[in-house]
Amino acid sequence: MSNILSFVPPDKVNASGFVALSSMFADHRRARGDVFWLKENAEWLGILASMSTEIQDAALAPYASFYDDIRVQLEFFPQYYRFFLSICLDLEDLGAGGTQGEALCDWVARQGLPEAELSDLQRGEAARLLARRGVKGQQQGTELAERLHRFIARSETFALPNKKAAYELAHIIFYLSDYGQRDPAVAPEVLTSLEYAGLLAFLDQDSDLLAEICAALRLAGVTPSPIWERLVVAAHEACSFAGGSQAHAGDAYHGYLVTGWLAQMTGRRAFGHAVPTGQVTIHGAMVGQGALRRLSEGLFELGPKRLADWSRMRLSLLPELSEAEQTVIEAAEQSSPKFGEFFEGFARACSGEMASLT
Secondary structure (H helix, E strand, O other): OOOOOOOOOOOOOHHHHHHHHHHHHHOOOOOOOOOHHHHHHHHHHHHHOOOOOOOHHEEEEEEEEHHOHHHHHHOOOHHHHHHOOOOHHHHHHHOOOOHHHHHHHHHHHHHHHHHOOOOOOHHHHHHHHHHHOOOOOOOOOHHHHHHHHHHHHHHHHHHHOHHHHHHHHHHHHHHHHHOOOOOOOHHHHHHHHHHHHHHHHHOOOOOHHHHHHHHHHHHHOOOOHHHHHHHHHHHHHHHHHHHHHHOOOOOOOHHHHHHHHHHHOOOOOOOOOOOOOOEEEOOOOOOOOOOOHHHHHHHHHHHHHHOOOOHHHHHHHHOOOOHHHHHHHHHHHOOOOOOOHHHHHOOOOOOHHHHHHO
């Protein structure tokens, strides 16, 4: 399939909001060009580039001078090449700037910058960026793709709390799908991995991570649980902006971006918040009152009585939890037909093998 993202109705798009948000990220949060500025603006432009909607020129205008100077920046800060390429290519694909992206991709490949990456995730991102301009680096090829697919297909990895692994799972889907431009062609086991990771994020009421998992499911051609997506959209709507002396950069900007991205994907209104002038802080509780920690603690405390059968463990565990925690677990059960098999891995039932080790 050429594009697996659905069209977003025009009435759900706040074009003036895009202009204000670009101005905020480009000029009013971080020192232009520092690594945190690069990260925030690469993420924002990446979301704009992935949307099936027209982006006003005014939303890209704050980046004109940065685009013009990007060669000088990249030459002196090659360690941040993925941010520079991402910003450059997204601006060009959105219709701003010129055509220097191909030359920059070629320079990055000739310098061997992707070869300095220790992580397959980062190598996968680099491969995706270079491929956008038809450039093939030495780290690209079937071996990298096979390793990425093997990692995301090991579903048992994602039945245990590990936010780093869960974010990597989502991002690998983003890269393999080129953010919705092609079918990532994932195995059924990968969809199970995403389901397990989504259940953990929901049990933790972590709307930031859950937004990325839901987005990855959609990019893989699957509609996520409406229970999950309602939580994500509610978190986006609950965000607020503060300016003036209260503003600081250590805030909920990432959660705001990814929950808004997911809301856009589902055809809901997003990025419609009023943006103050000057420095801005984004507030939002991206992790709510979840049940994950207490559920894990309860299982651990059971010791050798721990079983992989949720129907039996439910009777032991739920009475020990608060009403709010029970409500979250009951919603998680309703959200996925795979909850029982997820629990088999999550329970880490005692097998007796550890006691026999000498």
